[in-house]
């Protein structure tokens with residue numbers, strides 16, 4: 447299964463084309479819209495989120511509520527487009543208009559793709575870079591992820607996400623079922639399971655905003671119900687944990703990833719890291735702990751997958767940072783466009799989508815099928831086989 451996305455932040459629409467879904471899978475626009483709304487919530491989001499109320503339109507590949515096996519195209523319109531037709535239109539414009547310095551962006555923002563993207567593609571109007579490098583693109587990644595999540599749900603695989611740290615405030619660990627994680631994180635304005643930390647996180651966001659600053663944090667994604675032995679150890683590009691790691695770090699502003707106890711493993715002896723193997727007739731094989739977060743040798747162990755991603759603070763600051771104008775080469779203080787002061791809660795939803803996509807693709811790669819009923823059967827039989835192996 448694969449997908450591409452297209453669309454600029456202030457263009458007419460965002461689009462994704464998903465290829466490789468089996469036929470006969472139930473899919474409704476509301477399956478996708480629920481996740482699009484989740485991405486727009488969260489304490490600390492800026493004004494753009496009030497302008498846009500994202501809604502997906504299924505433009506192809508689904509008939510009467512079921513996938514056809516043909517490409518599924520999803521479209522999310524940008525409601526703000528009417529104000530950007532002149533600046534972002536596809537039609538050629540006159541030389542005078544091109545030279546209009548008011549329109550041209552020549553001041554790269556630190557922490558964004560602006561300067562490197564300009565150098566790479568030869569764009570001297572940096573809007574040509576920032577329109578696509580903007581995290582607005584994560585809207586359609588969430589849409590594609592929602593489709594993957596629908597597939598996973600039908601295969602008995604559940605996924606949830608929550609925020610474990612914002613601006614240095616850490617949530618206390620909770621022992622909750624995956625359903626409780628979903629419900630509790632959904633009810634929290636910062637998607638946090640710990641109510642004490644939640645309040646402190648909101649205060650930290652408010653004070654960052656008041657100071658013209660921004661803060662980052664850490665999100666966690668949990669996947670339950672994966673059969674053992676998905677992924678592979680035989681080649682670097684078939685390791686499922688590696689694919690998930692790449693997907694997480696590909697999200698705008700994500701700078702690190704870990705599985706299970708992650709970086710903590712560097713501080714412990716092996717006897718306190720590796721998960722002992724056990725078997726009983728109800729569960730089949732299981733691990734007595736899950737320090738390695740559901741992976742050994744690039745393959746699923748059948749234990750929950752636990753993956754965390756680190757998001758840097760939003761780079762656009764009301765408190766200006768120093769940069770250099772690419773026309774005059776003069777220094778200046780980077781000015782702001784409207785911006786979030788913290789997008790960690792929204793980024794948890796994006797991370798969930800990214801992980802869902804990788805897991806669903808891995809299942810389809812391994813249990814390849816053009817029909818949903820055959821896919822369900824193949825995965826059920828893998829579960830039974832792995833249990834009594």
Ligand SMILES: Cc1cc2nc3c(=O)[nH]c(=O)nc-3n(C[C@H](O)[C@H](O)[C@H](O)COP(=O)(O)O)c2cc1C
Pocket residue numbers: 492557558559579580581584697698699700758760761762763784785786787789792793796
């Ligand atoms: C959900 C989400 C929302 C974001 N919102 C903003 C924003 O409002 N302002 C901003 O400057 N950066 C925002 N970012 C981060 C930038 O898009 C990102 O830092 C930038 O594209 C540079 O990419 P890099 O940080 O991966 O190098 C957001 C990221 C995510 C995941």
